[in-house]
Amino acid sequence: MSFNNLDTLYRQVIMDHYKNPRNRGQIEGDSVTIDMNNPTCGDRIQLQMQVEDGVVQDAKFEGEGCSISMSSASMMTQAIKGKSLEQAVKMSRAFSEMMLGKEIDTEGLDMEDIEALQGVSKFPARIKCATLAWKAMEKGAQQD
Amino acid sequence: MDVKAIKEQFPILNQEVNGHPLVYLDSSATSQKPLSVIEAVNTYYREDNSNVHRGVHTLGTRATDKYEGAREKVREFINARSTAEIIFTRGTTTAINLVATSYGRANLKPGDEIVITPMEHHSNIIPWQQAAKATGATLKYIPLQSDGTITLEAVRETVTANTKIVAMTQVSNVLGTINPIKEVAQIAHAHGAVMLVDGAQGAPHLKVDVADLDCDFYAFSAHKMCGPTGIGVLYGKKELLENMEPIEFGGEMIDFVNLYDSTWKELPWKFEGGTPIIAGAIGLAAAIDFLNEIGNETILDHEQKLADYAMKQLRTIDGISIYGPEKRAGLVTFNLDDVHPHDTATALDAEGIAVRAGHHCAQPLMKWLDVTATARASFYLYNTEEDIDLLVNGLLKTKEYFGNVF
Numbered sequence: 001m002s003f004n005n006l007d008t009l010y011r012q013v014i015m016d017h018y019k020n021p022r023n024r025g026q027i028e029g030d031s032v033t034i035d036m037n038n039p040t041c042g043d044r045i046q047l048q049m050q051v052e053d054g055v056v057q058d059a060k061f062e063g064e065g066c067s068i069s070m071s072s073a074s075m076m077t078q079a080i081k082g083k084s085l086e087q088a089v090k091m092s093r094a095f096s097e098m099m100l101g102k103e104i105d106t107e108g109l110d111m112e113d114i115e116a117l118q119g120v121s122k123f124p125a126r127i128k129c130a131t132l133a134w135k136a137m138e139k140g141a142q143q144d
Numbered sequence: 145m146d147v148k149a150i151k152e153q154f155p156i157l158n159q160e161v162n163g164h165p166l167v168y169l170d171s172s173a174t175s176q177k178p179l180s181v182i183e184a185v186n187t188y189y190r191e192d193n194s195n196v197h198r199g200v201h202t203l204g205t206r207a208t209d210k211y212e213g214a215r216e217k218v219r220e221f222i223n224a225r226s227t228a229e230i231i232f233t234r235g236t237t238t239a240i241n242l243v244a245t246s247y248g249r250a251n252l253k254p255g256d257e258i259v260i261t262p263m264e265h266h267s268n269i270i271p272w273q274q275a276a277k278a279t280g281a282t283l284k285y286i287p288l289q290s291d292g293t294i295t296l297e298a299v300r301e302t303v304t305a306n307t308k309i310v311a312m313t314q315v316s317n318v319l320g321t322i323n324p325i326k327e328v329a330q331i332a333h334a335h336g337a338v339m340l341v342d343g344a345q346g347a348p349h350l351k352v353d354v355a356d357l358d359c360d361f362y363a364f365s366a367h368k369m370c371g372p373t374g375i376g377v378l379y380g381k382k383e384l385l386e387n388m389e390p391i392e393f394g395g396e397m398i399d400f401v402n403l404y405d406s407t408w409k410e411l412p413w414k415f416e417g418g419t420p421i422i423a424g425a426i427g428l429a430a431a432i433d434f435l436n437e438i439g440n441e442t443i444l445d446h447e448q449k450l451a452d453y454a455m456k457q458l459r460t461i462d463g464i465s466i467y468g469p470e471k472r473a474g475l476v477t478f479n480l481d482d483v484h485p486h487d488t489a490t491a492l493d494a495e496g497i498a499v500r501a502g503h504h505c506a507q508p509l510m511k512w513l514d515v516t517a518t519a520r521a522s523f524y525l526y527n528t529e530e531d532i533d534l535l536v537n538g539l540l541k542t543k544e545y546f547g548n549v550f
């Protein structure tokens with residue numbers, strides 16, 4: 001593997017989300033708030049979701065971490081907005097499968113930019129970075 | 145010191161990672177193992193394996209002789225007075241927990257103080273937090289100087305007549321700071337406190353002389369000093385250990401067992417409940433032989449030269465932050481501007497270079513440094529200046545790569 005292979009991990013779209021994160025900030029008013037960290041590395045995320053009738057109206061995050069964890073949070077919040085919690089959890093499961101290197105059927109899931117993270121599965125040490133935001137979302141879905 | 149010849153004794157270092165020769169710069173996390181250690185463990189399992197202190201048969205005697213021989217080897221290595229003062233544990237963490245639980249809970253009461261520093265590894269923080277919570281004692285921190293060192297004035301201002309325990313790392317696993325243990329122990333003793341030393345990063349590199357340091361407890365792990373994982377040592381002064389209760393009960397550690405009450409074996413075995421880590425102790429003894437043959441002064445000198453060289457070379461990189469004091473043990477902790485240390489470590493790994501990235505089990509220190517994570521390159525006797533050149537080259541490529549993808 002050489003530096004060129006890093007491109008499988010650091011796709012342009014990932015770096016774009018890292019540099020220009022979508023939905024970074026806090027939600028005014030009622031929301032579900034979940035704090036989660038990755039104790040092995042110190043990455044942390046605070047995710048807020050505004051849910052009405054089981055549908056995610058808004059999602060925002062704050063946090064500190066590497067390009068993979070922060071871009072994943074950005075993409076995740078973008079993807080779940082307007083989706084039902086049920087669908088969001090389905091996406092999260094599909095994402096976990098994707099991290100295990102499995103082929104996933106994304107039809108009807110509307111994964112948007114998220115598939116750019118597929119390369120993470122080739123870097124086992126980084127999978128937890130990518131799944132942090134999704135785990136926070138699943139926890140929040142249970143709380144709602 | 146013939147580094148090339150030394151390196152040849154570490155078979156793991158002779159491999160390619162991601163198409164590049166492996167450059168292992170993570171020895172502070174765990175060191176690699178020389179052939180002699182691998183062979184010692186291998187031979188034990190192939191030829192001598194048996195339980196210790198019970199078999200009447202020949203293998204039992206051989207295993208016991210090797211296990212207790214390892215204890216004597218450790219005694220000599222740290223200059224303890226007696227093998228009664230050498231307790232085998234699972235590692236540094238278990239050793240500190242043993243003191244915090246057994247000595248701590250029996251000797252601490254509300255109003256008493258435990259004194260530590262912000263540069264401790266979690267394994268020398270959390271056992272004391274728990275002991276403080278269980279006994280009502282207070283946990284206090286000696287403040288650090290801006291370069292990540294402590295001064296004896298700060299120690300004197302923090303340690304009081306109420307202090308019962310001072311616990312401090314000999315070498316910081318993040319900053320590389322070498323602490324003045326002997327002087328701190330004198331201050332602790334002047335106030336009637338006992339001194340525990342976390343030697344996890346000390347024993348692999350420094351000459352450890354517990355008699356000279358006059359510390360009361362010294363804890364270290366084999367795996368950071370060329371030995372196997374899963375074995376470490378708690379040294380304790382005999383008069384203290386004798387008055388401490390075991391915290392693990394069962395086989396091996398008993399004298400008489402009655403229906404409702406039992407008595408313990410003498411030191412050190414009363415603290416070694418269950419079948420001990422026999423192969424681990426034998427591997428540790430082989431590691432000590434290996435290090436002794438080279439000599440710890442030679443090893444430390446080599447590592448400090450590497451650290452100096454690394455500081456000099458790393459400073460040539462624009463936008464690098466280096467943490468910790470000028471005079472340091474063989475490690476350098478750093479960050480590149482605008483590149484998260486995880487991304488740095490992944491990029492270096494693509495070049496076959498292994499460094500640590502994260503909080504290094506020192507979250508309070510990360511907070512003090514005002515960073516969430518850092519990258520760390522740590523050196524041992526098998527590393528060379530060429531390894532550091534490759535690191536610097538890898539970091540320059542990393543900077544360029546992340547500069548371009550943005």
